[in-house]
Amino acid sequence: MTSSSIRDMATWAIAAGAAGGLIARPCKLPEALWAVLGATSLVVLTVLPWREALGAVSSGTDVYLFLTGMMLLAELARTQGVFEWLAALAARQARGSAQRLFGLIYGVGTIVTVFLSNDATAVVLTPAVYAAAQAAKAEPMPYLLVCAFIANAASFVLPISNPANLVVFGQHVPRLTSWLAQFFVPSILSIGTTYAVLRIMLRTALRQPIAAQIDAPDLSPAGRLTACGIGFAVAALLVASAFGLQLGLPTLAAGFITSGTVLLYRRQAPWDLLKEISWSVLPLVAGLFVLVEGLVHTRAIEQLSSGLQTAAEGSTGTTSWAAGTIVAVVSNLMNNLPVALVARSVVTGPFVPPHVTGAVVIGVDLGPNLSVTGSLATILWLVALRREGQDISAWRFLRLGIVVMVPALILALAGLTMVHIK
Numbered sequence: 519m520t521s522s523s524i525r526d527m528a529t530w531a532i533a534a535g536a537a538g539g540l541i542a543r544p545c546k547l548p549e550a551l552w553a554v555l556g557a558t559s560l561v562v563l564t565v566l567p568w569r570e571a572l573g574a575v576s577s578g579t580d581v582y583l584f585l586t587g588m589m590l591l592a593e594l595a596r597t598q599g600v601f602e603w604l605a606a607l608a609a610r611q612a613r614g615s616a617q618r619l620f621g622l623i624y625g626v627g628t629i630v631t632v633f634l635s636n637d638a639t640a641v642v643l644t645p646a647v648y649a650a651a652q653a654a655k656a657e658p659m660p661y662l663l664v665c666a667f668i669a670n671a672a673s674f675v676l677p678i679s680n681p682a683n684l685v686v687f688g689q690h691v692p693r694l695t696s697w698l699a700q701f702f703v704p705s706i707l708s709i710g711t712t713y714a715v716l717r718i719m720l721r722t723a724l725r726q727p728i729a730a731q732i733d734a735p736d737l738s739p740a741g742r743l744t745a746c747g748i749g750f751a752v753a754a755l756l757v758a759s760a761f762g763l764q765l766g767l768p769t770l771a772a773g774f775i776t777s778g779t780v781l782l783y784r785r786q787a788p789w790d791l792l793k794e795i796s797w798s799v800l801p802l803v804a805g806l807f808v809l810v811e812g813l814v815h816t817r818a819i820e821q822l823s824s825g826l827q828t829a830a831e832g833s834t835g836t837t838s839w840a841a842g843t844i845v846a847v848v849s850n851l852m853n854n855l856p857v858a859l860v861a862r863s864v865v866t867g868p869f870v871p872p873h874v875t876g877a878v879v880i881g882v883d884l885g886p887n888l889s890v891t892g893s894l895a896t897i898l899w900l901v902a903l904r905r906e907g908q909d910i911s912a913w914r915f916l917r918l919g920i921v922v923m924v925p926a927l928i929l930a931l932a933g934l935t936m937v938h939i940k
Contacts, residue, residue, distance in 0.1 A: 846885025
């Protein structure tokens with residue numbers, strides 16, 4: 519066995535161990551620890567030169583900036599009661615109808631996902647929805663499930679709807695007009711199908727009566743200022759996307775400006791806000807960048823890219839369906855963040871058709887609705903659930919996920935095909 523083969527085997531073993539630790543979390547150790555340990559092991563064992571490891575870390579700068587800005591905006595909205603106000607307002611507008619409450623929560627979750635990313639829906643909206651369900655004297659699980667499923671189903675409406683979108687495209691994120699032309703129809707089909715199937719599957723629970731009179735708290739002046747700031751931030755990001763600019767720096771600037779304005783208005787120091795942010799997400803993503811760079815050195819990525827290009831030359835339509843489906847399934851086995859990073863190395867070549875790349879994005883974003891381990895957003899949703907004293911087994915989620923995700927994926931890929939046929 520050659521030294522090159524030994525290095526390749528070591529790389530795959532380390533990457534597999536890191537992915538397994540990230541999903542299973544032995545001893546409840548944080549996800550970031552496994553990614554960082556895996557990345558460090560590659561360098562310490564000289565499997566990956568340290569300069570190339572640093573280069574891999576620096577290649578994710580735009581993603582880190584985007585995540586930091588979005589986490590600032592989401593945490594600011596939480597601390598100023600914006601999410602609680604939205605959820606309580608939905609509960610009051612339901613006027614005693616569980617079905618109407620379900621639809622309103624679904625609408626709020628869609629808006630939050632589209633404009634503040636799926637992680638915000640999973641982490642910040644979930645506890646607000648639980649509180650609203652409690653106030654309405656409703657069984658909370660159907661509405662909590664909305665937060666999990668819409669966080670993925672609506673996460674490819676815009677580039678900013680899911681950090682995985684930036685991961686897949688890297689520095690080549692399409693302009694907003696090109697993005698919408700490709701993903702608007704598939705997104706509508708994904709959101710609509712997920713809603714319809716969830717309503718059918720949860721119909722028994724949604725027949726139960728809920729409270730008709732609910733007090734919705736008024737949004738404080740600081741909360742209104744926060745909401746306005748987020749609105750301006752989203753508008754700025756859409757403009758940046760329309761001009762084809764990288765989204766990391768504008769997102770960070772929007773987060774700093776909005777939070778700074780609100781904190782200045784309230785005459786508060788930033789420390790309480792900053793300490794509540796899940797900063798471990800940043801080393802998690804950085805570690806994954808290094809692990810995927812190690813896999814690139816095994817030439818497996820090069821072979822995958824070459825095979826994808828060859829298949830696309832034969833039949834772009836068949837290749838896109840196969841790529842989207844395979845990526846959707848694998849995302850649940852490995853988690854969609856590392857899959858997105860691998861996909862980035864595979865699909866960003868000049869000879870991979872946009873149709874195929876679009877299918878991969880849909881698989882990365884929507885596929886995780888199959889299981890609780892599919893995406894970081896769903897894992898974070900599960901953590902938020904347990905903090906509220908709620909829980910759902912992986913088996914129960916899987917049974918529901920199969921019924922919900924599969925038709926949504928089929929229709930979303932069909933919508934993508936329809937768009938490209940035109």
